[in-house]
Amino acid sequence: MDSAPIPATSHNKAALAFIFVTVMLDMLAFGIIIPVLPHLVVQLIGGSIAQAAVWTSGFATLYMLMQFVFSPVQGTLSDRFGRRTVILISSLGLGVDFIVMAITPVLWLLLIGRGISGICAASFSTANAYIADIVPKEKRAAAFGALGAAFGVGFIVGPALGGFLGHYSVRLPFWVAAALSLANFCYGFFVLPESLPPERRTKRFDWSHANPFGALVLLRRYPQVFALATVFFLINLAQFSLNATYVLYTDYRYGWGPQAVGYTLAFVGLCSGLVQAVLVRQLMPKLGERRMIMIGLPLCVVGYLLFGLSSVSWLFLLGIPFLCMGGLAGPPAQALMTQQVDPHEQGRLQGALTSLASLAGIFGPALFANLFALFISDHAPAHLPGIAFVLAALLLIGAAVIASYAIRHVHIAPHPASSTKNAVAALAGELSPLAGTVASEPLPTDQPESSP
Known part of the structure; x- marks a missing residue:
């Protein structure tokens, strides 16, 4: 049974606004450095694009390894001591870390900086747990959709700004990212209330829950969650085809520099924000979680195939809306998982999910x-620069097959449609000044439905 939801207060409204802003600012900070980080690596090693691709993959692997190790630690700490302290310390750590990366003259110090970023960025799971604390389960898909919109807003501005700043200096975006993270810490220090009261916290900090493999055991206790978490893992693994190769792939194949990459990533953020803030809320009442998942995954497959097989840039750009439409699957899948887990284990669940994403990031x-480097080299079995995106499409086909099985066995308790719409509309009103949404328009809710 879920504990009674926290009553709506001005503190709650400020808390929801803060979570929206903190995710948006964090994504803005990360987005700013995306167009320039690979070019900074090239500058520091003085090597080729293929060599930079291998080094950049090593940076990403370390980043995700740190997330894999520390996400369950943060999740378990937040279940024991509350969410606020974990989120604030992470924001402060990110700000300091971006400063270190901005001034580093050597590659190894940049590598250490990326590892510290991975530790601090594990707080994304705590932000998700915060939402699960204060939003009743029938409205969580809408709330996670709003967070997805925050990702989109940050990603619209971040890469475009990073590409613009990177035109003057590849290090300038790191300074701006540091300022954003430190501003986020100051904002949260004065605004953010605690979402998890003492009576809902775990009684002790359990290291068996805090280690990444112990946290994953939680998923095995809930068979439907475990199946959906497998889908979640495959989606994240496929996404690392973008993280690992997007900048260098578009440079190699289309001749794009930091500015072009920044603007196209801003287009990705715009499309993603529209999907999360508009389409999710419009389609969820009509389709429900199950159908939303099964629509989003195939559309994402089309996007990856267009990315990988397009020989001209305009066809590549055509794949962006399809890829972003895959975001239709995320909020309902995450909402279904939170509905299956006890309230006092929400932090562990989000920590375990972040660990899965990090595990994908270790290998992805x-x-x-390396596939990209191989298939553009002189020893390539075939010249296929987009091999990473083709493989990502195949992974998502597998995810769709698993999802079609998993969601048949997930029980969704019915709830009154009218009261749900009114409650979700209230949530929209709390977030609308920041998300740019209309308070009078109801956010989506997960209506009972038959299996597809």
Whole structure:
């Protein structure tokens, strides 16, 4: 049974606004450095694009290894001591870390900086647990959709700004990212209330829950969650084809520099934000979680295939809306998982999911970057620069097959449609000043439905 939801107060409204802003600012900070980090690596090693691809994959692997190790630690700490402290310390750590990366003259110090970023960025799971604390289960798909919109807003501005700043200096975006993270810490220090009262916390900190493999045991206790978590893992693994190769692939195949990459990533953020903030809320009441998942995954497959097989840039750009439409699957899948887990284990669940994403990040960047380097080299079995995206499409086909099995066995308790719409509309009103949404328009809700 879920604990009673926290009553709506001005503190709650400020808390929801803060979570939206903190995710948006974090994504803005990360987005700013995306167009320039590979070019900074090229500058520091003085090597070729293929060599930079391998080094960049190593950076990404370390980043995700740190997330894999520390996400369950943060999740378990937040279940024991509350969410606020974990989120604030992470924001402060990111700000300091970006400063270190901005001034580093050597590659090894940049590598250490990326590892520290991975530790601090594990707080994304705590932000998700915060939402699960204060939003009743029938409205969580809408709330996670709003967070997805925050990702989109940050990603619209971040890469475009990073590409613009990178035109003057590849290090300038790191300074701006540091300022954003430190501003986020200051904002949260004065605004953010605690979402997890003492009576809902775990009684002690359990290291068996805090280690990444112990946290994953939680998923095995809930068979439907385990199947959906497998889908979640495959989606994240496929996404690392973008993280590992997007900048260097578009440079190699289309001749794009930091500015072009920044603007196209801003287009990705715009499309993603529209999907999360508009399409999710419009389609969820009509289709429900199950159908949303099964629509989003195939559309994402089309996007990856267009990325991997397009020989001209305009066809590549055509794949962006399809890829972003895959975002239709995320909020309902995450909402279904939170509904299956006890309230006092929400932090562990989000920590375990972040660990899965991090586990994908440990293997994904090296896999995709080395495939990219191989298939553009003189020893390539075939000249196929987009091999990483083709493999990502195949992974998502597998995810769709598993999802079609998993969601048949997930029980969704019915709830009154009218009261749900009114409650979700209230949530929209709390977030609308920041998300740019209309308070009078109801956010989506997960209506009971038959299996597809």
